[in-house]
Amino acid sequence: MFARLARSVARANGMPTTRQAFVPQPVVGRSTDELRAYVDGEDPVNGGAFMQRVIEGLTHPLQDEDLDGVSFDRSAPRLLDADTEDGLQRLFMQERWTDFLPVVMPTEQRVAAMLGGTSRKPDEIVGRMRPTAFREFWEFTVEKVAVNAVMAGASPEYLPVILAAMSSGMTARSSSTTSFATIAMVNGPIRNEIGMNSGIGAFGPYNHANATIGRAFGLASQNLQGGSTPNETYMGSQGNSYAYSAAFAENEERSPWTPFHVQHGFDAGTSAVSVFFGGWYTQFGTIRDDTWEERFRVQMRASDPFSGPLVALDPLAANKLVDYGFDTREKLVEWLSENSVRPAREYWDNQWMQTLVRPWAVLGQEPFAGYLDAAPDDELRTYRPQDISVAVVGGETGGTYKMIGGALRETIVSVDDWR
Amino acid sequence: MPEKLTVHDPRGYPPQVTGKPLAPRLQSLEGRTLYLVDCLFDNSDAFVDQMHAWFAEHMPGVDVRRIKPRESWVDDPEMCAAIQQDGDAAVLAVGL
Numbered sequence: 001m002f003a004r005l006a007r008s009v010a011r012a013n014g015m016p017t018t019r020q021a022f023v024p025q026p027v028v029g030r031s032t033d034e035l036r037a038y039v040d041g042e043d044p045v046n047g048g049a050f051m052q053r054v055i056e057g058l059t060h061p062l063q064d065e066d067l068d069g070v071s072f073d074r075s076a077p078r079l080l081d082a083d084t085e086d087g088l089q090r091l092f093m094q095e096r097w098t099d100f101l102p103v104v105m106p107t108e109q110r111v112a113a114m115l116g117g118t119s120r121k122p123d124e125i126v127g128r129m130r131p132t133a134f135r136e137f138w139e140f141t142v143e144k145v146a147v148n149a150v151m152a153g154a155s156p157e158y159l160p161v162i163l164a165a166m167s168s169g170m171t172a173r174s175s176s177t178t179s180f181a182t183i184a185m186v187n188g189p190i191r192n193e194i195g196m197n198s199g200i201g202a203f204g205p206y207n208h209a210n211a212t213i214g215r216a217f218g219l220a221s222q223n224l225q226g227g228s229t230p231n232e233t234y235m236g237s238q239g240n241s242y243a244y245s246a247a248f249a250e251n252e253e254r255s256p257w258t259p260f261h262v263q264h265g266f267d268a269g270t271s272a273v274s275v276f277f278g279g280w281y282t283q284f285g286t287i288r289d290d291t292w293e294e295r296f297r298v299q300m301r302a303s304d305p306f307s308g309p310l311v312a313l314d315p316l317a318a319n320k321l322v323d324y325g326f327d328t329r330e331k332l333v334e335w336l337s338e339n340s341v342r343p344a345r346e347y348w349d350n351q352w353m354q355t356l357v358r359p360w361a362v363l364g365q366e367p368f369a370g371y372l373d374a375a376p377d378d379e380l381r382t383y384r385p386q387d388i389s390v391a392v393v394g395g396e397t398g399g400t401y402k403m404i405g406g407a408l409r410e411t412i413v414s415v416d417d418w419r
Numbered sequence: 420m421p422e423k424l425t426v427h428d429p430r431g432y433p434p435q436v437t438g439k440p441l442a443p444r445l446q447s448l449e450g451r452t453l454y455l456v457d458c459l460f461d462n463s464d465a466f467v468d469q470m471h472a473w474f475a476e477h478m479p480g481v482d483v484r485r486i487k488p489r490e491s492w493v494d495d496p497e498m499c500a501a502i503q504q505d506g507d508a509a510v511l512a513v514g515l
Contacts, residue, residue: 069438
């Protein structure tokens with residue numbers, strides 16, 4: 001399953017003949033005996049005995065091509081060859097530059113109009129992005145973001161929000177096997193200036209700005225990071241419908257608390273976009289007097305321990321929680337953190353806790369280090385306060401909330417810097 | 420005849436790829452030090468255990484050592500330096 005990806009990474013590092021040997025997949029969850037059978041067995045990609053392939057890779061003499069590596073330049077002309085609208089739609093789909101819905105063709109005129117949405121120069125570097133930690137960074141300019149914003153159907157006045165999201169460096173097209181999506185929430189005056197929806201149907205699909213900003217973030221991510229192609233730069237086993245478009249505004253006007261970006265150090269008069277990396281799970285609920293605590297505890301435990309939740313509360317739900325004493329957002333976050341407990345056996349029996357968090361624990365990073373020696377039934381706090389985000393969004397037709405996997409990894413970006 | 424459009428290429432700017440030579444190969448592993456690098460993916464330690472066991476059974480003359488980086492997906496210069504100083508070869512294992 002990973003052979004094409006492994007070869008692609010080797011090539012992008014200038015060493016396409018890097019020796020590789022493969023065992024069947026998966027390795028995760030396989031017993032000692034099964035893994036030994038892998039080692040003793042055949043290489044399902046190259047053929048022959050796996051260990052023979054390993055030993056030959058270490059000992060067979062190198063050829064000229066091994067010593068030279070490969071140097072190449074993948075840069076492309078700024079403009080494509082002229083073609084008809086239908087021909088270009090086909091080309092964009094064949095090249096996987098779309099989300100397989102029709103796109104608006106980025107003509108020179110449309111891109112120039114889009115660039116009118118910012119004072120930044122077209123050739124200014126916005127940032128770098130890559131689909132995962134082991135791929136190479138690609139770089140992109142204001143103009144390149146504008147091209148993708150046109151494709152998504154966005155209006156020029158949305159461009160500062162899209163540029164801000166892209167400048168975060170957080171891709172909306174992670175290649176992870178876990179099928180990440182990236183969710184963007186907008187705060188501050190720009191929400192109303194560009195007509196974003198924070199009320200009824202804010203999560204979609206009922207608003208042009210929300211829909212196209214989220215889509216632009218996704219298209220720009222995939223095209224400006226070097227692609228999002230299955231088996232090569234995308235390995236999400238199931239995919240993620242949030243990845244089509246996931247952008248909304250916080251309902252600051254109806255929230256009982258200070259705006260989300262103010263909680264994180266911004267002035268209320270500034271605009272910011274917060275980028276949440278996750279989208280793994282979504283749970284729903286309503287706030288009921290007798291059972292809200294139990295429901296929150298159950299849902300926190302049902303959430304993946306590696307991906308802390310974004311708790312998006314309708315204003316009716318948020319105000320109900322104020323009645324219970326949560327007069328600040330921080331108090332609610334603290335309560336959720338304290339009540340996000342699960343037994344150690346469940347906490348550690350998780351692919352990503354093993355792969356990413358256990359090494360931090362072994363290095364002594366708290367609180368994880370203290371969890372290593374926990375007995376299987378010891379209750380561990382799953383999320384630190386900084387792992388939980390609370391937002392207010394919705395149109396007050398119901399006292400509902402959503403709990404969505406979405407970690408905020410210090411990715412709140414000023415929109416005003418990109419106006 | 421449909422109108423033809425000229426449009427922008429939507430792709431970003433890739434880094435220049437510069438060819439690198441592979442490390443010199445050994446004539447034989449006998450008497451040599453081979454590092455098995457556990458890349459920290461879930462269960463990779465169990466897989467590396469089995470590779471280690473295979474060498475012990477089939478090629479006992481190879482000095483096989485286990486090593487792992489400090490964190491997943493983060494370069495570990497100390498680990499690389501240790502392999503360069505004490506090792507003759509290395510195998511990185513394993514993925515998902």
